[in-house]
Structure formats: C-alpha cells, structure tokens
C-alpha cells in the first residue's frame with residue numbers, strides 16, 4: 001500500500017523550502033560558515049530569559065488566554081505607542097506561535113480554496129507554501145532589478161487584482177531583498193486595496209532594521225497611514241528584534257472586530273502560546289529597546305562590510321539593502337541557484353540560500369544573512385571572494 005498516495009494533494013506535492021534543503025546539506029560539512037538562515041548569532045538577552053524562567057519557577061504552566069495574556073497585549077500597546085506613535089487597544093492584538101503562525105492564521109481567515117493573494121517576489125517562501133496548502137493561489141508579481149536597485153512596479157501589482165483576489169501581501173523591509181517600500185508606495189497600495197475592498201496583509205517583522213536616510217529609526221509602515229480598524233492585518237514576531245527565533249512567539253495586529261475570530265482559529269490550531277514564554281516577551285517589549293538598537297547598529301555595520309567586500313566584483317549584481325539583514329546578490333551566468341548554493345558549500349565551505357527559494361524572480365541570485373559575528377562574516381566573505389575569483393573569473 002502506498003501510504004503517501006493516500007495523503008492530501010498538498011501534502012504530497014508541496015515542495016520543501018529551498019532554504020531548508022541547503023541548510024540540511026550544509027550542516028553535514030565540518031567547518032561550514034552558514035549564512036542561509038534568517039537569524040542573528042546573538043542569544044536572547046538574559047533578562048528576557050530570566051523573566052520566562054521565573055514564570056516557570058512560579059508554576060505558570062497551565063492553559064491560558066488563547067489570544068495572549070493581557071499583560072503581553074498591554075506591553076504591545078506600549079511598544080507601538082513608543083515606536084509608532086499610535087494608540088492601539090489591547091483588542092487590536094493577538095499573540096501567536098511566531099510570525100509564521102501569525103501569517104498562517106491571517107491567510108486562514110481571509111482566503112480559501114480558489115481565492116488569490118498577490119505577492120511581490122522574490123519573497124520569503126512561507127507565504128506561498130501555506131497558501132498553496134489551503135488551495136489559495138499565490139499570485140507572484142515579480143519585482144525588477146536595474147541599475148543596482150530593486151523596484152516594485154505598482155501598475156503591474158495592481159493589474160494582478162482579479163475578482164478572486166483577497167489581499168495584497170507586502171513584506172517591507174523585504175526578506176530577501178532588503179528593499180523598503182516608500183510611504184508613497186504604501187499609500188498607493190492602501191488606496192487601491194480600499195477601492196477594491198481587499199485586505200492588506202503586511203509583514204513588517206524587519207521594520208526596525210532600517211538604514212534609510214534622514215535618521216528615521218524604522219521603515220515606513222502601514223501603521224503610519226492606515227486606520228486601526230480598516231482592512232489591514234499586520235504580522236509580526238519577537239524573533240528578529242529581540243533575538244528570540246527559537247521561542248516561537250509573534251503577534252497579529254488587526255481590527256478589533258477580528259479578535260474573537262482569530263481567537264477561535266488559534267484555539268483550533270495551537271490553543272495558545274505558553275504563559276512563561278509570554279512573560280519573557282513582556283520584558284523584551286518593555287526593556288528591550290537598547291538591545292534592538294545594538295542589533296540594528298551591528299546589522300548596519302555588517303551590511304557595509306558585505307557591500308565593501310563585494311562591490312568590486314563586476315560579475316555580481318548587488319543592491320545596497322535599505323532594510324532587513326540580507327544581501328541578495330546575483331552572479332552573472334548563474335542559472336541554477338540551488339545547484340550553485342550546493343556547489344559553493346562543497347567548494348568554499350560557506351552557505352547561502354538559493355534565490356529560487358524566493359520565487360522564480362529570485363533565480364540567478366543567492367541570499368546571505370549578515371547579522372553574524374564579525375570574524376565569521378569576514379571569513380565567509382573571504383571564502384566567497386576566493387571562490388568567485390576561481391569559478392567566475394572576469
């Protein structure tokens with residue numbers, strides 16, 4: 001009996017994330033320097049972990065509020081007041097199992113079998129995967145690279161809207177591109193979504209990792225231009241700002257009226273997030289601003305290191321990231337980024353995510369996460385440079 005054939009179609013055919021494929025291969029290589037995953041090297045600051053440990057020690061090990069403990073949702077209100085200058089209500093927030101579950105929950109409530117969600121690509125693969133699994137079609141609108149910059153053609157984006165479209169999903173600052181939507185882009189998207197009556201699904205997990213001009217300490221956000229109660233669902237996470245990738249805690253910000261709906265979906269997915277983890281997250285929100293600053297400064301410095309190491313290779317297509325913590329570089333002549341990522345592992349012992357993992361528009365590129373230790377970054381860049389000189393001489 002072929003048990004696999006008895007599974008649902010999506011379970012049978014949904015491909016692995018290309019990032020995971022490379023990582024699984026790379027991890028078998030002693031001495032590898034990995035830049036494939038989207039996380040920094042710093043562990044969670046002790047004071048956040050201590051708050052979680054104290055909660056556990058106190059016996060906070062029981063079922064809890066499915067949409068998050070009130071203290072965490074209140075801390076989210078304070079955080080958004082401080083960083084976005086907006087007064088939200090606790091009713092605008094639901095705590096989720098990481099940014100990933102925020103996204104999964106959002107798409108479960110706005111789209112179904114046969115519906116469409118528009119995604120500018122290259123994009124993080126974890127929008128298209130869960131969409132396909134539930135029968136919703138991810139409609140990719142490819143961004144273009146020219147003169148050292150990625151650009152989103154808004155006319156093409158809006159032309160992709162059909163009667164089946166439920167949302168435009170925008171990740172800004174972008175993983176993997178480091179591209180950041182301008183306030184004018186956001187306003188145009190908001191206006192078109194309002195007119196079409198569709199949702200804005202915003203992923204702003206890298207909002208604080210912003211290196212734009214003018215001294216702003218975060219990227220332009222839909223929160224700057226949207227009403228709290230309009231058709232905007234924003235997904236976020238503790239993973240990036242506070243070095244908490246392994247905690248698996250995130251949040252959804254949405255109109256108050258969606259709260260009970262989201263709570264029901266959480267009930268039937270995970271039934272909520274552990275209280276002790278949420279206690280650590282309260283401390284992160286209330287006492288973690290200095291740590292965010294430190295991370296962003298490190299990311300900015302590392303971005304400059306990467307750019308100056310790679311800028312003199314004419315065989316590379318490179319854009320200077322304005323946000324997030326990734327370099328997305330193309331190699332002239334490379335047509336199979338998955339094979340190339342594997343080859344670089346074998347020949348240079350350094351690992352990058354293949355561009356094709358981020359959609360067809362990412363083919364011909366590799367993604368490097370540069371929020372790493374200085375000496376490993378320097379060594380990894382040297383390995384890549386030496387490999388380029390030998391395998392792709394000018």
Ligand SMILES: Cc1ncc(COP(=O)(O)O)c(C=O)c1O
Pocket residue numbers: 038097098099100101124171175203205236237238239245248249250
């Ligand atoms: C763009 C983007 N959104 C959301 C997430 C989700 O983060 P997590 O599930 O780790 O909280 C990630 C993680 O890499 C990401 O890059």
